[in-house]
Structure formats: structure tokens, C-alpha cells
Amino acid sequence: MKTVEEIKAAIEAAVPGAGVKFVSNPSPSAQHSLRLAPESAVAVATFLRDDAELAFDFLSNVSGVDRPDKEVAEKVKVTRTVTKTVDGPDGQKMEQPAEETVEETRKHVEPGFLEAVYHIFSVEKKHGPLVIRMRTANRSDQTELPSLTPVWRAAEFQEREVFDLYGIVFTGHPDLRRILMWPEFKDFPMRKDYVEPDDFEYEPTAHDEVLKRAEEHKSREQGSGIRDQEAAAK
Amino acid sequence: MSVVETKAERVTGWNRPPVIEPDGEGELLEVAMGPHHPSTHGVFRMDVALDGERVIRLKPVFGYLHRNHEKIAEGASYLASMPYTDRLDYFCSLTNNWAYALAVEKLAGQPVPERAEYIRVILAELTRIQNHASSIGFLIQEMGASGTPLMYAFKEREKILDLFESLTGSRMMCNYMRFGGCRVDVSAPWLDATRKVVAGLPAFVDEFEALLSSNEILMARCQGVGILRPELAVNAGVSGPMLRASGVNYDIRKVDHYGIYDRFQFRIPLGDHGDIYDRYMVRVLEMRESIRILEQALRDLPAGPIMDAKAKIRGFRPKPGEAYGRIEAPKGELGFYLISDGGPNPYRYRVRPPSLINLTVLEDMCLGHNVADVVLIFGSVDIVLGEVDR
Amino acid sequence: MLGDGILKGMAETARNFFGSYVSKERLTTVEYPEQRIPTAENARVFPFLVYDGTDWEAGMRCVACQICEKECPPKCIYIEKSADKKPDFVGKPQFYPARFDIDISVCMSCQICVEVCPFEAIKMDTQFELATDDRFGGLLEDRQKLAKSNEYYHSIHPTEAAEVDARLAEEKAKVEAKAKAAAEASAAKAAAASSPTPPAAPPAKTEGGS
Numbered sequence: 001m002k003t004v005e006e007i008k009a010a011i012e013a014a015v016p017g018a019g020v021k022f023v024s025n026p027s028p029s030a031q032h033s034l035r036l037a038p039e040s041a042v043a044v045a046t047f048l049r050d051d052a053e054l055a056f057d058f059l060s061n062v063s064g065v066d067r068p069d070k071e072v073a074e075k076v077k078v079t080r081t082v083t084k085t086v087d088g089p090d091g092q093k094m095e096q097p098a099e100e101t102v103e104e105t106r107k108h109v110e111p112g113f114l115e116a117v118y119h120i121f122s123v124e125k126k127h128g129p130l131v132i133r134m135r136t137a138n139r140s141d142q143t144e145l146p147s148l149t150p151v152w153r154a155a156e157f158q159e160r161e162v163f164d165l166y167g168i169v170f171t172g173h174p175d176l177r178r179i180l181m182w183p184e185f186k187d188f189p190m191r192k193d194y195v196e197p198d199d200f201e202y203e204p205t206a207h208d209e210v211l212k213r214a215e216e217h218k219s220r221e222q223g224s225g226i227r228d229q230e231a232a233a234k
Numbered sequence: 235m236s237v238v239e240t241k242a243e244r245v246t247g248w249n250r251p252p253v254i255e256p257d258g259e260g261e262l263l264e265v266a267m268g269p270h271h272p273s274t275h276g277v278f279r280m281d282v283a284l285d286g287e288r289v290i291r292l293k294p295v296f297g298y299l300h301r302n303h304e305k306i307a308e309g310a311s312y313l314a315s316m317p318y319t320d321r322l323d324y325f326c327s328l329t330n331n332w333a334y335a336l337a338v339e340k341l342a343g344q345p346v347p348e349r350a351e352y353i354r355v356i357l358a359e360l361t362r363i364q365n366h367a368s369s370i371g372f373l374i375q376e377m378g379a380s381g382t383p384l385m386y387a388f389k390e391r392e393k394i395l396d397l398f399e400s401l402t403g404s405r406m407m408c409n410y411m412r413f414g415g416c417r418v419d420v421s422a423p424w425l426d427a428t429r430k431v432v433a434g435l436p437a438f439v440d441e442f443e444a445l446l447s448s449n450e451i452l453m454a455r456c457q458g459v460g461i462l463r464p465e466l467a468v469n470a471g472v473s474g475p476m477l478r479a480s481g482v483n484y485d486i487r488k489v490d491h492y493g494i495y496d497r498f499q500f501r502i503p504l505g506d507h508g509d510i511y512d513r514y515m516v517r518v519l520e521m522r523e524s525i526r527i528l529e530q531a532l533r534d535l536p537a538g539p540i541m542d543a544k545a546k547i548r549g550f551r552p553k554p555g556e557a558y559g560r561i562e563a564p565k566g567e568l569g570f571y572l573i574s575d576g577g578p579n580p581y582r583y584r585v586r587p588p589s590l591i592n593l594t595v596l597e598d599m600c601l602g603h604n605v606a607d608v609v610l611i612f613g614s615v616d617i618v619l620g621e622v623d624r
Numbered sequence: 625m626l627g628d629g630i631l632k633g634m635a636e637t638a639r640n641f642f643g644s645y646v647s648k649e650r651l652t653t654v655e656y657p658e659q660r661i662p663t664a665e666n667a668r669v670f671p672f673l674v675y676d677g678t679d680w681e682a683g684m685r686c687v688a689c690q691i692c693e694k695e696c697p698p699k700c701i702y703i704e705k706s707a708d709k710k711p712d713f714v715g716k717p718q719f720y721p722a723r724f725d726i727d728i729s730v731c732m733s734c735q736i737c738v739e740v741c742p743f744e745a746i747k748m749d750t751q752f753e754l755a756t757d758d759r760f761g762g763l764l765e766d767r768q769k770l771a772k773s774n775e776y777y778h779s780i781h782p783t784e785a786a787e788v789d790a791r792l793a794e795e796k797a798k799v800e801a802k803a804k805a806a807a808e809a810s811a812a813k814a815a816a817a818s819s820p821t822p823p824a825a826p827p828a829k830t831e832g833g834s
Contacts, residue, residue, distance in 0.1 A: 027555020027574065028343025057468050058484075061558065063571050063584040119558050119571065119586075123468050123484045129558055153249050154471025157594055174250070180297035180623060190305055314697035317734035382637060389652050396664065403668035403748065409734045417739070418666075445636045448629030548695065548740055 001127035004032040007054065014051070015043050023133065033117070033131035038145055041134055042172075045151040048120065048130070056130060059152035061119040062159055064166035068139065068192045069112040078104050112139045114168050118148065118155075136168060139191075147173035165190035249469060251597045256285035265605070269298050273376045273609045276619030280596075280608065287604045292597045296590075299623040307583035312338055312413065312550050315583065320407040322585060323621040326365050328357045328398070329563040331411035336492060337559030337570035338413045342552035344545060349538040350415035351494045356428070356531045357398075357410070358561075359524040363435065364391040365564035366475075366517040366524075367442070373514065373613040374446065377455055383445055390438045393431045400424060414545025425532065432528050439521050447518070456510035460599040460611035463508060470598075471591045474566025475520060476615060479505035479512040486562035493561075497534070498527045510614040517616075551578055565589055565616055585624055589617035665781060668735050668748035670728045673770045676713060680771040685745035687718040692737035692746055700730035701737065712743075713792060714799045721767060728754065729763040744788045750780050 002010070004022060011020050019037030036044055048056045079101050114136045121128030136143045147170035149155045159170045160179040167188040170176055178185060187194060256262060268279035277298035283291040303322065307315040319334045320327035332354055339346060368391055371384030395405040401424055402408040410417050446452055462472070464480045477484055485502045487495040503519035505512030554576045560569035566588025573582035592615050600608045644650040654661055677683035688705040704723035712718045737746050749772070756762035778785040
């Protein structure tokens, strides 16, 4: 199999304007990946499948990954002009502008995103894996990605599962609905900020997080279980 | 709102199921087969739309056994997820363990000593034999054989499970592989018992074949039913005996060269037609090849340590990165995708379930057949709900 | 002729049916509970705590280090450390568990607690006939129910128990040898301090010896 850099070059030669980035993998497995731009993803995938030398005709795995927003605090040296009172030559107090350098902690939020990771292999040439990834713009309202089901049918159920558990909407999928959770379910369970419903039951060896949940549950009043919530929502 | 309104393409090329027009007039009969059903291998539902007896549309519905194993693994350490992998494909817990251990060893760059590799191969091939025997037994039971071949298969399976119990402590939930080797060493009495069981296996497969392979009812019900074309099989990600029954020569033991499978001589049975009978024959022939591998492995087992000296049980923190490791499980390609952020728990833990992906083409295979064939085609896919739903 | 394959299959079934009257290996049914297959030696069902000697409280090996509690995948172990200490098998004072609960309705028999215990205090039992009709408290095993003697451990897992005993004896011998060597060294120092003609050491140095 060609190396990932060579495959990147082949894609850029065949699909102009493809917007493919190389993502390095620091672990000993050395399975580096290519990040595709969503606009050209289907074209790149079709090229990868139909090219005579690469022949990636087998999509093995589709996973979703949740990268939540990260608050980054960094220390920045800021130079400010302040007015200082100094003793003048006549003995009076004078106001003089002076410069001072202060260290400030500035916080900014790195936006999070949802990611879909595809592992593709070649049955004809018996090589692989090649890892391709696609990112959504953010986690809240722009969560669409193009579906690769028209290219590889294997993505059909797996993209439904990523939609069900992460909330990525795959445009162009023939039948996008929940697959593992029931259809009326609201939230996306695999996200890092998923809050479980309060359906706590008796737990005799409660400790750590389970003990916290047990105490929260006891402190709420009767009628806060999942059935009561659903009844109240109606 | 559950169904997302996307621009769905009604593509009717070779990638999508064909559209079948019903013959008669009137409405289609919609039957929900399952989830409480004796033939659906667990809690599984198929929404079938019938025109008389012919299947016009079939949608599988599952998720009844969803335990969100992937989220539990994000909250547990790498070692603590190992007993949970036993419960994915609960018939073949040792191959699940091996796939997970392989993925973690790829992620951490952990080598495995030779004796441990041989033991892994022995246990995996024993698992493959008992899984194929049981799955054929279940398929024949759904054909109406009331459990006789199934009980013959279970007789052998009990012998193999007794071996597992005396080695790992448990018949099915073995929890035996570790990152860097195996948990307990095999003893000489255990090896003798295994050799005895393996010596009795060819006679069992002969008996099984004499019972079934030329049975006219089996041939009439299975030949020409549920045909899967090789291009669709590859494009749909089908793997394992189903892929090889369609004629595609792809066995991960030969392709990926994982473990020490390069040292063993074994053949890959391929089918010609891709129907149920071919899948049955491929499984029987794979049992025979597994016996060959077992004889070679038991003969060549070297002495040595079973765990790598630098392997850690507690406090295992692989460096940040990701890895995808896969093996040829009895049901197909079982893969684990792990992302590590340097902590004791994985950041993302994903199981690539062969049973779920093999179900992608269930509709394609069943369209146009009678509803009685749906049960057989579904049985020949050989799924386990623990793996489909995780 | 049509039906050949079915007849061949029936011949197999007939051979097994009539053979089950003649050969033992074709009759594979065990009529439980009147007949019981002996459990394999390595079988594991639920954990128990090992104690040495006859007093289960004083002889319990567990020192409440809580490693098994942390490593348990379904978190079915609950330990509360004691306030005081008691001597362990080498004589060193250690904590002991004031409370040690295992919820066997949650326990999945994975044996990780046994693997990570550094004190050989928790081992796997082989009893599985534990059905009760009290769903919530009846399957919660406390310290007393879990404590079983070392002789019981020998009776269910003889090879393993022999290995564990050998390892513990070796550790105890090592600790005793170290203590003896330390005692001999300090005795030698004391002897050198109280001897009348110290050869080269100045008297002030050895005064505070004994």
C-alpha cells in the first residue's frame, strides 16, 4: 500500500480542490489519517474506491468521536501605561506616565466539534487500513456531514448509529433514523455532556459516582422518575 | 421527530435493494417478526411487508439489547473493559478478548511472547469450531429439525467449554487475554485433555456431515435461497464465512498476518453461489481447517513466559494516539477502534461488530423470497444480538 | 434414489440412539440435581475472603487497601477501613476492613479483584446454588458471610492454595530472616559497646550503645 502522504498526493492530483489534510497519529500503531473537507468528501471517496491502484472497496468501520468545547487559559504578558505618582524635583507629588508589564490570564473557548472516522480496506489488493475523518463545524447547530453510503453500502447502518448516538446528520443517507435507541428518544447518549435520566434504583454497594447519584435522587421529591417526566411532558 | 428529512435518493443501482412490485391488489400485509420469536437468535425484530407469501420490504429493527458498552468503557480502565468484551459475542468470548487485546497492544506498542501467541491461536480455533457447530445447529433447528443436530453440536461444545473452564475458570465469560499475553499458563494435563478432544473432532465433523450434507430437505430449502452477489458483499462490508461463501477470498488471518497465523498451513474454503447451502458448507469446511490448525499448534507449542515482562496490569496508561485492531472472529471481522488521551481510561472505544454489518444486506437477500425463507436466510447470517446491539 | 440423504442421516441418529444404551459416551445427559458433575478445579463463581487459623476476624488477610474496590469493573465491592490496626501474618500492624460488602447480583465473576490483590486475601469460590427470594438484601454478602477459612480454600482449589501458601511462607521467611539479621547486627553492636577493651573505637562513641 502506498503511504498516507502518497495517497494524499494521488487524491489531490485526481480530485482538484479536494482539501485533504494529513493528521499524524503519535501512537506506535502509526495509522495516520487524512482529514477530508465535507464538500468534496463524496468525490474523494469515489476516487478511493474506483482507482485501479488503491481500490479501497471495503469500508470496515465508521465511528463517531465527540470533542467538546475546551476552555483554554493562557498567561499573556501585557504592557500597559499607567499613571504613577512620583516625587517631583520641588518636593511635590507629580503624575507621570509609566509603563508596566503585567501577566494576565486570558481565557478563550476552543470550539468543539463532532468527528466521523472511517476505516477503509481493499479486498482486491489486500491492503489497508486507511483512516479518513471528517469534522462538523460545531456541536450545536451545524452538525451535517455528507453520507458515504452511496459510495460504500457498509456505511448505512453505521452512519445511522453515529446519528443516533452522536447527533451527526448525514445528508444523502437513504434512511436516516435512530437505530439503537427507540424513535422517540431525545438526546444523544455517547456525547461527553450527556446527562442520564433519573431512573435510579436501589443500589446496595453504592460508592463514588453511584453514591452521589443515590443522594441526589433521595433529595429530590417523589415523582421525578423517567415515567413521571414523560407524563409531565405530555 | 424521529426520521430526519434528508434528501434521500431512491437509487436503484446495484448498491441498493431492488424495488419489487407486488403482484396482487390490495394492501401489503405488514408482519413484525420478533422481538419475542424463537428463531431470531435473540431479541431482534424484522418489519416485513408481504404480498401473500412474498417479501416486498424488510427492515430490521434492533437495539433491544443495547447496553451502551462503549460508554461504560469510557468510564472504566482498559483492563476493566476486558470482562465486558466477553459479553459482546457471548458465544465466542475468547476471540472478543483477543481482538481487544490486539487493539490495545497496537495502541501501546506492546509485544507478546511466543507461547502466549500459540495459546491464543489454540483457544481461538477451539472457539471457532464450537461457534460454527452451534450456528449450523441453530440454522438446522430453524429448518424444523427439532434440535437433533443442535444437540450433537452442543455435545462437542460441552467438551470444549469444559476445557475453557479448567483453564480460564469460566465456560463462557472467559476474561483470559491480557495486554501482553495471557492470564494463566496452560498445564500439561490440560494439553493432554485438549489433544484428546481434538482427536475426537474429525469424527464429530464426519458424523455431522453424514447427518446433514446430503439431506434432501436441507438441499431443497437452502440451495438457491438467499443469494448474495460478491460485489454487493464487498461493498456492504460483509465479512467472515458469509463473504467467503459468495466467493470472495478474504480471510483476515491470511491478509493481516496477525498473531502467528503465518506459521500454520490451512486453506480457505470458498463458495460458488453465495446461497445458504454454501454458507453451511463453508462453515463445515472451516471447522475441518481449524482442526488442522489446532493439531499444528498443539504440536509446536514452545516453552516460555506467557506474559511480556514489561506488561502492566494496574496503572496501564498508553500514550495518546489511536489504533484500529481487527481479527477474524468466527462471525466475521471483529475490530476495536481505540483513542487514548494518555489517561487510564480510553477516550473513545468503538467495537466494529461483524453481526451488525452483515445484517446490512439482509433485505437484499430476502426480497422476493417466501417468508419461510426469511428465517433461514437470517439464520445463515449467524448473528448474536450481544454484538449487534452492544 | 430420492431420500438417500435423509436415510443416511437417520442411520446416524439410530446409531446414537441405540448406542446410548451400550456405550457411556453416547449417553451424555446428567440428571441434575440428583447427579452432579464435579466442578472443575479452576472454576470461579463469586469471591470470598480468606482467613488463616480459626478466628475469622483476627486471621483475615485483607488489609483494606481498597485496590479490589477500585479495579472492580461493575463496582460491586464496598469497603470501609477500620479505625485501629491488627497484626497481619508477618506481625506488621495493618488496617482491616470494618465493612466489606460484595453485591453478588452485580458481580460478574471476572476475577480481576483476585488478580490485583497484593495480599492473597480475596479468592474465588465455586458455590453457585445461591438463589434466594430476597431480591435486594439477600444477594448482598457482608464480611462475615464472605469470610472462609484457608482449609476451605485448600478443599476447593488445592493446587492454587498450595502455591499461595508457599508464597506466603516464603515472604514470611524473608521477613523473619531480615528481622533476625537486624537483631544480630544490633546485638553485635551492643556486645561491642559493653566489651571492656574496645580495640580502636573511642569510648565516648560506644557509650550509648545498649
